[in-house]
Amino acid sequence: MKVITKRKLFVVVSILLISNLTYSQKSKIKKANEEFDKYAFIDARKIYLKVVDAGYESAQVFKKLGDTYYFNSEYEEAVKWYKKLIEKYPKELEPEYFYRAAQTFKSIGEYHISKKLMGEFASRSATTRIAKNFMENYPALDSLVDFQSKIFEIKNITNKMSSSDFGPSFHNDKIVYASSSVNIEGDNKTHDWTGLPYLNLYEAEIDEEWQLINPKLLKGDINSPYHESSAVFTKDGMTMYFTRNNYIDGKEKKNQKKLITLKIYKATKKEDGTWGNVQELSFNDDSYSVAHPALNPDENRLYFSSNMKGTQGESDIWYVDIIGDFFYGTPVNLGPEINTEARETFPYISKNNNLYFSSDGHMGLGGLDIFVVSLQENGEFSEVTNLKQPLNTNMDDFGFILDEEKQIGYLSSNRDGGAGSISDDIYRVWEKCGDITIKGVVLDAVIENPVADSVVSLLDEDNNVVSQTTTNIDGYYEFLNLVDCSKQYAIRVENDDKEYEPSEQTITTPRGSHSLEVNIELTPPECAVNDLGCRLNLQPIYFNYGKYSIRSDAEIELAKILQAMKEYPHLEIHIESHTDSRSSSLFNLKLSEKRAWSTMQWLVNKGIDRSRLTSKGYGETQLLNSCSNGVDCSDMEHELNRRSVFIIKK
Numbered sequence: 001m002k003v004i005t006k007r008k009l010f011v012v013v014s015i016l017l018i019s020n021l022t023y024s025q026k027s028k029i030k031k032a033n034e035e036f037d038k039y040a041f042i043d044a045r046k047i048y049l050k051v052v053d054a055g056y057e058s059a060q061v062f063k064k065l066g067d068t069y070y071f072n073s074e075y076e077e078a079v080k081w082y083k084k085l086i087e088k089y090p091k092e093l094e095p096e097y098f099y100r101a102a103q104t105f106k107s108i109g110e111y112h113i114s115k116k117l118m119g120e121f122a123s124r125s126a127t128t129r130i131a132k133n134f135m136e137n138y139p140a141l142d143s144l145v146d147f148q149s150k151i152f153e154i155k156n157i158t159n160k161m162s163s164s165d166f167g168p169s170f171h172n173d174k175i176v177y178a179s180s181s182v183n184i185e186g187d188n189k190t191h192d193w194t195g196l197p198y199l200n201l202y203e204a205e206i207d208e209e210w211q212l213i214n215p216k217l218l219k220g221d222i223n224s225p226y227h228e229s230s231a232v233f234t235k236d237g238m239t240m241y242f243t244r245n246n247y248i249d250g251k252e253k254k255n256q257k258k259l260i261t262l263k264i265y266k267a268t269k270k271e272d273g274t275w276g277n278v279q280e281l282s283f284n285d286d287s288y289s290v291a292h293p294a295l296n297p298d299e300n301r302l303y304f305s306s307n308m309k310g311t312q313g314e315s316d317i318w319y320v321d322i323i324g325d326f327f328y329g330t331p332v333n334l335g336p337e338i339n340t341e342a343r344e345t346f347p348y349i350s351k352n353n354n355l356y357f358s359s360d361g362h363m364g365l366g367g368l369d370i371f372v373v374s375l376q377e378n379g380e381f382s383e384v385t386n387l388k389q390p391l392n393t394n395m396d397d398f399g400f401i402l403d404e405e406k407q408i409g410y411l412s413s414n415r416d417g418g419a420g421s422i423s424d425d426i427y428r429v430w431e432k433c434g435d436i437t438i439k440g441v442v443l444d445a446v447i448e449n450p451v452a453d454s455v456v457s458l459l460d461e462d463n464n465v466v467s468q469t470t471t472n473i474d475g476y477y478e479f480l481n482l483v484d485c486s487k488q489y490a491i492r493v494e495n496d497d498k499e500y501e502p503s504e505q506t507i508t509t510p511r512g513s514h515s516l517e518v519n520i521e522l523t524p525p526e527c528a529v530n531d532l533g534c535r536l537n538l539q540p541i542y543f544n545y546g547k548y549s550i551r552s553d554a555e556i557e558l559a560k561i562l563q564a565m566k567e568y569p570h571l572e573i574h575i576e577s578h579t580d581s582r583s584s585s586l587f588n589l590k591l592s593e594k595r596a597w598s599t600m601q602w603l604v605n606k607g608i609d610r611s612r613l614t615s616k617g618y619g620e621t622q623l624l625n626s627c628s629n630g631v632d633c634s635d636m637e638h639e640l641n642r643r644s645v646f647i648i649k650k
Contacts (some may be wrong), residue, residue: 025056059089075107095125107366166412166424178229220275241293262289358398366394407431433485434513445521450475548594575615592617
């Protein structure tokens with residue numbers, strides 16, 4: 001009896017202890033849920049972890065723990081908790097948890113598991129377009145061959161600058177970007193969602209290697225106690241659109257979920273170079289977020305990301321027409337070709353009207369990938385194209401900008417090798433030096449026939465000969481893969497045997513693989529050094545009988561001389577004018593002088609300094625044919641003598 005009594009007592013005590021322990025953990029979970037509902041994911045996570053460490057487990061705790069990592073793009077840790085959730089509580093899962101788990105496994109490169117989980121999501125959810133897209137494109141991920149690119153190289157340029165840097169934007173000769181380097185108030189205030197300091201906009205210089213140097217807070221009324229990011233500037237550098245938390249005039253605003261949403265604001269540069277006159281755009285609303293503005297090349301359309309009403313997924317890309325300084329059209333969704341049931345965000349429009357954006361709904365490596373699509377004039381889109389590795393990874397890659405002429409740009413990413421998955425870094429992007437071919441044809445400058453057996457030299461910046469070749473019978477030459485990209489070279493052509501004047505042309509090689517066509521003309525020996533008409537391949541300048549006004553066909557040839565004199569400011573020209581043999585010698589001498597004067601005056605009226613021009617009339621003393629006095633000639637034959645010629649004096 002005593003044994004039984006002791007056993008009963010032990011059971012009762014154990015039950016009481018477990019009950020107290022359970023009550024204690026549930027109390028902590030309640031507090032954690034309150035923090036979670038306020039989007040204070042870091043604080044909520046700390047409590048959930050303590051609860052789990054104490055031995056308490058539940059589907060709710062595993063869900064919330066996974067979510068605190070998932071919503072901060074900490075995919076490796078999110079996988080850990082979603083995996084436990086699926087293994088232990090498969091019957092307590094809403095469809096979105098299979099989706100989140102699929103995305104997180106995809107982000108760590110576990111594509112087979114991701115495919116299985118996405119299949120589960122598709123079978124349990126009415127929202128299946130994204131799952132179908134994933135399943136159809138899954139074979140490409142199996143080998144990753146289709147996601148490898150040898151075009152670009154990248155380099156981390158901010159991993160030592162702060163805990164998080166992202167969202168670069170070109171601004172004149174500088175880069176503006178968001179950073180959590182320091183709080184504007186000088187205190188240690190951090191964001192509950194990430195646990196990092198609030199973001200501010202910084203401006204940095206770009207050195208010769210396109211690295212960011214001397215970062216400084218953007219001056220003016222832009223930065224607030226809350227987040228600022230994702231700026232875009234007009235070409236004149238006087239207007240800026242940027243993203244900020246719902247905060248203006250010293251006041252914050254929250255939506256019904258007690259969340260401070262994102263909005264786009266406009267600011268203008270003041271005379272002292274600082275930014276001010278901050279205004280909220282009219283299509284913002286407290287109930288949804290509007291962020292990451294981008295301007296098209298004509299600056300009459302503003303693109304952005306939003307979860308406003310009509311959004312197909314978590315966030316879509318939209319645009320509004322800019323009607324005036326303070327007026328905007330109705331937001332237009334880019335539609336299902338661009339937007340999916342997941343996230344489309346961080347748009348950027350290049351000078352060539354290409355839309356770059358990030359998405360985890362289109363087929364990619366995991367997390368946000370960067371895509372490009374051409375915005376065509378008829379309003380249609382080209383096929384959405386993944387920019388592949390190394391621009392994309394299985395983590396979040398976004399905030400891509402590119403100077404398409406120089407093929408140099410920047411992107412943001414939380415990939416391995418950076419500051420950490422919860423933190424972002426900015427990477428410099430440049431197109432690799434590929435195979436560059438320089439080829440062309442050497443031509444006679446007068447008759448435009450190919451010149452064979454010409455010696456063509458490729459010279460570097462120091463005038464050293466890199467290589468030499470000789471043109472074939474068609475005047476063709478070629479240099480294969482002998483130059484570096486982004487450097488200056490010269491092509492020099494000589495043909496002493498045929499007494500051509502040497503010619504040289506300077507080129508700057510581009511990045512990437514290219515074939516450069518450099519055709520060069522040689523001035524033939526028939527052209528005297530001072531014969532401008534021959535050297536510029538001018539047609540004769542003719543006059544009507546007895547007239548000295550400039551004809552329209554003569555203006556075409558005079559325009560060539562005008563251009564040459566503008567390009568070579570030290571060039572001085574002597575004009576010689578002539579007549580045919582008809583009329584008296586004295587009359588023709590005076591007429592030729594008038595023709596010389598009117599020719600010279602045409603150039604003066606176009607902006608050429610009078611001191612660079614001289615003229616003389618020769619009357620009928622220098623006929624080009626036999627049409628002298630008394631000879632019966634046609635009007636066309638006489639016209640050949642009514643001309644002006646041009647001689648280089650200097």
